[in-house]
Amino acid sequence: MLGNLDLSFVSWDMLSKFVLSGFIFSIQLTIVATLGGIFFGTLLALLRLSGRPWLVIPATFYVNGMRSIPLVMVILWFFLLVPLIIGRPVGAEASAVITFIAFEAAYFSEIMRAGIQSIPRGQVYAGQALGMTYGQNMRLVVLPQAFRNMLPVLLTQTIILFQDTSLVYAIGAYDLLKGLVTAGKIYGRPEEAYLLAAIIYFTLCFGLSWLVRRLQARIAIIR
Amino acid sequence: MTLDWQVFLTDDGGGRTYLEWMMEAWRWTLAVAGASWVVAMITGAFFGTLRTLPNNPWLVRLANAWVELFRNIPILVQLFIWYFVVPKMFPAFQQVPGFVLVVFGLGFFTSARIAEQVRAGIQSLPRGQRYAAMAMGLTTTQTYRYVLLPMAFRIILPPLTSESMNLLKNSSVAFAVSIAELTMFAMQAQEETSRGIEIYLAVTGLYALSAFAVNRIFAYIERRVQVPGFIAAGGTGGGH
Numbered sequence: 001m002l003g004n005l006d007l008s009f010v011s012w013d014m015l016s017k018f019v020l021s022g023f024i025f026s027i028q029l030t031i032v033a034t035l036g037g038i039f040f041g042t043l044l045a046l047l048r049l050s051g052r053p054w055l056v057i058p059a060t061f062y063v064n065g066m067r068s069i070p071l072v073m074v075i076l077w078f079f080l081l082v083p084l085i086i087g088r089p090v091g092a093e094a095s096a097v098i099t100f101i102a103f104e105a106a107y108f109s110e111i112m113r114a115g116i117q118s119i120p121r122g123q124v125y126a127g128q129a130l131g132m133t134y135g136q137n138m139r140l141v142v143l144p145q146a147f148r149n150m151l152p153v154l155l156t157q158t159i160i161l162f163q164d165t166s167l168v169y170a171i172g173a174y175d176l177l178k179g180l181v182t183a184g185k186i187y188g189r190p191e192e193a194y195l196l197a198a199i200i201y202f203t204l205c206f207g208l209s210w211l212v213r214r215l216q217a218r219i220a221i222i223r
Numbered sequence: 224m225t226l227d228w229q230v231f232l233t234d235d236g237g238g239r240t241y242l243e244w245m246m247e248a249w250r251w252t253l254a255v256a257g258a259s260w261v262v263a264m265i266t267g268a269f270f271g272t273l274r275t276l277p278n279n280p281w282l283v284r285l286a287n288a289w290v291e292l293f294r295n296i297p298i299l300v301q302l303f304i305w306y307f308v309v310p311k312m313f314p315a316f317q318q319v320p321g322f323v324l325v326v327f328g329l330g331f332f333t334s335a336r337i338a339e340q341v342r343a344g345i346q347s348l349p350r351g352q353r354y355a356a357m358a359m360g361l362t363t364t365q366t367y368r369y370v371l372l373p374m375a376f377r378i379i380l381p382p383l384t385s386e387s388m389n390l391l392k393n394s395s396v397a398f399a400v401s402i403a404e405l406t407m408f409a410m411q412a413q414e415e416t417s418r419g420i421e422i423y424l425a426v427t428g429l430y431a432l433s434a435f436a437v438n439r440i441f442a443y444i445e446r447r448v449q450v451p452g453f454i455a456a457g458g459t460g461g462g463h
Contacts, residue, residue, distance in 0.1 A: 005308075005311070005312065065431075068388075068392075068431045068435070069392070069427055069430055069431065070392040070393070070394075070395035070406065070430055071392070071395075072395040072396060072398065072406050073395060073406060073409065073423065073427055073430060076406070076409060076413075076423065077423055077427070080413070080419045080420065080423065081420075163295075163296075163297040163298075166299045166300060167299060167396065169299060170398070170406075170410070177297070177299065177300060190307060191307050191311045194300065194303040194304055194307055194308050195304065195308055197300045197303070198296050198300050198304055201296050201297055202292070202295045202296050205294075205295035205296070206291060206295045
């Protein structure tokens with residue numbers, strides 16, 4: 001079955017020359033998009049829960065709009081628009097970072113909205129009774145608990161995000177997958193390179209989701 | 224910057240307008256998504272059911288392995304595997320058209336998520352329903368066919384709706400293996416006409432429209448199959 005496949009081209013030399021920089025970019029993109037996405041996603045969630053129509057409507061429109069478009073199209077859109085807006089060409093990598101922050105913010109905002117709503121109203125009232133401002137109430141009472149409650153979901157979304165970073169293939173950014181595909185072409189082993197990509201992604205994602213499940217179990221006991 | 228919608232009426236160099244090309248691409252998107260949906264539902268329901276079987280630890284493990292395998296590899300990599308690696312490993316697959324390979328790629332990828340939802344749906348049912356079916360002398364197959372699955376599917380209709388919309392969006396990945404669907408059209412037409420904004424706006428609109436149609440179809444099904452008194456009418460959160 002594996003007869004016509006030959007993985008012997010895999011060597012440390014090959015990996016460090018072609019794959020490592022792509023792998024580092026994939027990880028960077030995942031981390032930056034997660035942190036940026038959670039930051040802007042939390043802001044979006046606060047806007048949607050603010051109760052003021054001129055804040056709620058645009059934020060809702062943004063989140064639902066992003067969530068109804070395929071990620072590949074969003075990647076293409078930003079690659080087209082970002083140079084027009086800032087007036088000079090940007091690399092595929094920079095464009096990918098901006099895209100993923102903007103796109104993931106919509107998904108993280110839904111998670112954070114659920115997290116904020118999972119905090120009993122009584123806690124907000126208690127904060128108000130203590131004379132806390134809205135900002136203090138959010139920062140000291142609501143958000144820390146919302147983050148804690150949603151931590152497993154946030155991490156699961158990060159794993160999905162990591163898988164999705166492979167879609168920067170559409171604009172030719174040099175990520176883990178692109179690195180492997182390039183190496184496969186140069187060594188004349190394209191099929192084996194795809195298989196290797198599957199093995200690497202599977203190992204990372206499976207390992208991470210196993211960690212998330214363990215974390216979830218620990219959090220469940222504390223609560 | 225002004226928009227120039229005339230671009231859709233110009234010839235693409237092959238005797239058809241860009242509008243006609245886009246409509247054909249839309250049909251491809253719907254065909255890929257529709258066929259994958261059928262594959263995903265059948266395999267997803269099958270493996271999701273296997274995961275809840277009592278007294279069959281090996282079948283449960285097999286189904287769990289299926290879910291983990293197809294859930295932890297990016298869809299793009301899975302499509303490349305189906306399109307390039309499978310035909311090389313199994314020469315019989317060289318005769319299979321690319322469309323079919325993509326349908327299985329997208330279908331199996333989505334089946335892992337659907338299996339997860341089906342499992343959750345079955346396990347959310349009170350244990351007593353299974354015992355009641357056993358007490359009435361139903362076989363395991365009958366228990367699932369007449370008692371568990373009908374309720375489980377009703378319960379998971381809301382997440383099934385979003386997963387079906389996800390499948391439609393994920394079909395855009397098929398551009399990478401040269402299926403002439405909407406995203407492929409967007410990339411090529413953008414390059415040929417340099418009218419990217421108009422092209423992308425139209426394609427994005429078609430995706431949003433298709434996703435909305437899926438949403439409405441499922442809302443209709445949800446209303447039609449609703450069992451009075453079990454799941455709140457129009458509820459979005461699933462019933463417990």
